[in-house]
Amino acid sequence: MVQVLLVLILWNTFKNNAEKVRVLDNLSNGFIKNLEPFKSNPAFEFIEGDITNLQTCMDACQNIHYVLHQAALGSVPRSIAFPLHTHAANATGFLNMMVAARDAGVQRFVYASSSSVYGDQPDSPKVESRIGKALSPYAVSKYTNELYAGVFALNYGMKVIGLRYFNVFGPRQDPNGPYAAAIPLFMDALLNNKTAFINGNGEQTRDFTFVQNAVQANIRACFTDHPESFNKVYNVALGDSISVKNLFAMLAKIAGKEAQPSFREERPGDVKNSLADISLARTFLGYEPQVKLNEGLEITFNWFKSTFSK
Numbered sequence: 001m002v003q004v005l006l007v008l009i010l011w012n013t014f015k016n017n018a019e020k021v022r023v024l025d026n027l028s029n030g031f032i033k034n035l036e037p038f039k040s041n042p043a044f045e046f047i048e049g050d051i052t053n054l055q056t057c058m059d060a061c062q063n064i065h066y067v068l069h070q071a072a073l074g075s076v077p078r079s080i081a082f083p084l085h086t087h088a089a090n091a092t093g094f095l096n097m098m099v100a101a102r103d104a105g106v107q108r109f110v111y112a113s114s115s116s117v118y119g120d121q122p123d124s125p126k127v128e129s130r131i132g133k134a135l136s137p138y139a140v141s142k143y144t145n146e147l148y149a150g151v152f153a154l155n156y157g158m159k160v161i162g163l164r165y166f167n168v169f170g171p172r173q174d175p176n177g178p179y180a181a182a183i184p185l186f187m188d189a190l191l192n193n194k195t196a197f198i199n200g201n202g203e204q205t206r207d208f209t210f211v212q213n214a215v216q217a218n219i220r221a222c223f224t225d226h227p228e229s230f231n232k233v234y235n236v237a238l239g240d241s242i243s244v245k246n247l248f249a250m251l252a253k254i255a256g257k258e259a260q261p262s263f264r265e266e267r268p269g270d271v272k273n274s275l276a277d278i279s280l281a282r283t284f285l286g287y288e289p290q291v292k293l294n295e296g297l298e299i300t301f302n303w304f305k306s307t308f309s310k
Ligand SMILES: NC(=O)c1ccc[n+]([C@@H]2O[C@H](COP(=O)([O-])OP(=O)(O)OC[C@H]3O[C@@H](n4cnc5c(N)ncnc54)[C@H](O)[C@@H]3O)[C@@H](O)[C@H]2O)c1
Pocket: 001, 002, 003, 004, 005, 006, 024, 025, 026, 027, 028, 029, 030, 031, 049, 050, 051, 052, 069, 070, 071, 072, 073, 074, 088, 089, 093, 112, 113, 114, 115, 164, 165, 166, 167, 168, 169
């Protein structure tokens, strides 16, 4: 996860006086350039390696107290096209990391789950205890993580916390490639006068979460000592949703453009509406999102403007 979450997690872990921060990533989807600011820090170590290799995970967990497991192949459409790739990285890789963390005796294992686990659950807002039928191999892989986390906590006494992220966005998110997310694609389209495509009629809603809020949840999950906070999965979101159509309009306003999106076919596996109830994370982790949608979009837009504008 070398682009979106990792850089901010790194700043925060160093701010919390971490003696050593070791990053494991195979760079299949992340960029080494995002780690440049940390290279000269003697407490920083990077292993280029794959979590599908157990020994690599074991090497990465040696003498580590906290694991923040983010590595995965994201994207619902990618998982529908290549379910074996998704399973290898997201399910087998996850299990390797759990085994390695167990054997290294780590104190805390925090991992990224996903709102995709809610599948066809119709309730709004989504509450952690009520999930539906998975709609994609990606969702299955993330639910598998939650099941493994539960049995590792039960059988090995590990302190495990899962974070169900809802549409995280922010600077450094890659707008390129077939599996790019909506916000970086919209940014790219608005800045470079390209057509922005919306899948379906744009009425589908999402709880877009600025990356700094997701980072806060990770740090809080590491340091909580609330006895009932462990072995749970928490929604990590803003707790407010917007339709994709309105999101595009909001972004166009920030960009100062009159642009209209182009609508195309709905994507299979996508959930219709997604809004999180974040009260569990508030209660047990003390999580409180600090950055609202408009503010996060402005920060992200300014980053894209300075980086990608032609
Ligand atoms: N961004 C979101 O909206 C969102 C929503 C829900 C859940 N998540 C989850 O959050 C986590 C981080 O997501 P992100 O958006 O930062 O994605 P990202 O693609 O930016 O980061 C994933 C990282 O994992 C690395 N990786 C992939 N397979 C690997 C492997 N086999 N071995 C080692 N490294 C590997 C990639 O190189 C990449 O740097 C993922 O687990 C993702 O499933 C993200």
